[in-house]
Amino acid sequence: MTYASDRLHEEIAYVAYHFHWGQDEILDLEHHDRRRYAEHIARLVARGSGG
Template structure:
């Protein structure tokens, strides 16, 4: 089992996290890389976020990038 899948299924503290347990590993990597690139947070810090919170950060980063690219 991959490290990501094991962490998603088991959680950081050894118990199953709430929310989506079978989240696609590729999508998870994309989200973690995106947040890590922009905020310079560690892998563990990002994975410790609840799924909705991580998606919110992804959306906010995208909005900021859009505003910057449009010169606003």
């Protein structure tokens, strides 16, 4: 099973934007770890916007 290319690029852009990490650093993460960072960022963003 492969991970959708569009979804992968979305996660990379999201983590890079919020954590200021480079593409290589993000791609070095395991899929599960990258998803956890993206979910954590989403919680931080929601909390920061009062949601």
